[in-house]
Amino acid sequence: MSVRKRLTTRAINAMTRPAVAPNPFAPTLEQRVSGKTALVTGASSGIGRALALRLGRAGATVLVTARRAEELDLVVKEIEDAGGTAYSLPADLAEEDGVNALADRVLAEHGAPDVLVLNAGRSIRRSIARSEHRLHDYDRALRINYLGAVGLTLRLLPGMRERRSGHVLTSSSVGVQSDLPRFSAYIGSKAALDAFLRVAAVECLADRVKFTIVHLPLVDTEMIGPTGWDGFESLSVDEAADMIAEAIRRQPDHLGTALGNLTAAGITLAPRTFRRGLHYFHRAVPESDASKG
Numbered sequence: 001m002s003v004r005k006r007l008t009t010r011a012i013n014a015m016t017r018p019a020v021a022p023n024p025f026a027p028t029l030e031q032r033v034s035g036k037t038a039l040v041t042g043a044s045s046g047i048g049r050a051l052a053l054r055l056g057r058a059g060a061t062v063l064v065t066a067r068r069a070e071e072l073d074l075v076v077k078e079i080e081d082a083g084g085t086a087y088s089l090p091a092d093l094a095e096e097d098g099v100n101a102l103a104d105r106v107l108a109e110h111g112a113p114d115v116l117v118l119n120a121g122r123s124i125r126r127s128i129a130r131s132e133h134r135l136h137d138y139d140r141a142l143r144i145n146y147l148g149a150v151g152l153t154l155r156l157l158p159g160m161r162e163r164r165s166g167h168v169l170t171s172s173s174v175g176v177q178s179d180l181p182r183f184s185a186y187i188g189s190k191a192a193l194d195a196f197l198r199v200a201a202v203e204c205l206a207d208r209v210k211f212t213i214v215h216l217p218l219v220d221t222e223m224i225g226p227t228g229w230d231g232f233e234s235l236s237v238d239e240a241a242d243m244i245a246e247a248i249r250r251q252p253d254h255l256g257t258a259l260g261n262l263t264a265a266g267i268t269l270a271p272r273t274f275r276r277g278l279h280y281f282h283r284a285v286p287e288s289d290a291s292k293g
Ligand SMILES: NC(=O)c1ccc[n+]([C@@H]2O[C@H](COP(=O)([O-])OP(=O)(O)OC[C@H]3O[C@@H](n4cnc5c(N)ncnc54)[C@H](OP(=O)(O)O)[C@@H]3O)[C@@H](O)[C@H]2O)c1
Pocket: 041, 042, 043, 044, 045, 046, 047, 048, 065, 066, 067, 068, 069, 071, 091, 092, 093, 094, 095, 118, 119, 120, 121, 122, 123, 144, 171, 172, 173, 174, 215, 216, 217, 218, 219, 220, 221, 222, 223, 224
């Protein structure tokens, strides 16, 4: 590895930590969610699973959803074994019927949740040069990362607004803040959801519903397996769940890392310089084998 590449990797790794100043005055997670209902999408594995377990330990009634029912049953069992309460509600959120069936069930059996974590998603890493005949990549990413999340929010938000309380969060990505090359399908869908939630935050301000965009860095889950980003620092799933739990506790508009926040500021203040840097990064990191498929 060249000196330049090693230094770039080191600098990126050093900033891949949540940028959160201590706030002892915010309620604890337990105070925030105990006795409340939290719906976590994408809870069958990775970050969503770890977050569901965390919320269960904090005393929330956790509603877990994803497609793999057996995995959800294991999450429910683990929460119950630890003395908590959880329900499995399997659904395919890439399909409108799946979104509506889930929303109907949640509203009928539990009412609008107090906390909604829009976490289900999929990542696609492929350069635009390799996407000439792959519009379906963009369609797939949009269906689960954007439309599924928006569809669910549209159905659950009226109950939150009527009750005048609720918190909607999304597992967004540092890539959205940094125009990450080779992730145009993924980043586009994630950025669209960020924008939807920012508009919702404006419209729902008087109804006291809160919205938080969590810009997660690289997290060590099944999702990043095919990306081939060896050498770059990643959070563990528990650290990523901690980051979202911190957002549930504090209810900020945004929570991210030093890496994402600095890059976003840099792109705004010195767009050409940053674009050049990102282009260098794009050329220095090779295409993954998975992206050739
Ligand atoms: N890992 C990272 O580096 C990273 C970084 C930034 C943001 N994020 C975001 O964090 C979230 C969780 O990702 P992860 O890393 O924990 O990956 P993961 O382990 O692959 O989790 C993805 C979750 O989404 C669910 N899902 C996928 N397609 C679905 C569908 N059509 N309907 C319902 N559920 C579906 C999966 O469950 P089923 O397969 O059972 O349906 C799974 O529970 C994603 O939104 C991702 O974009 C991840």
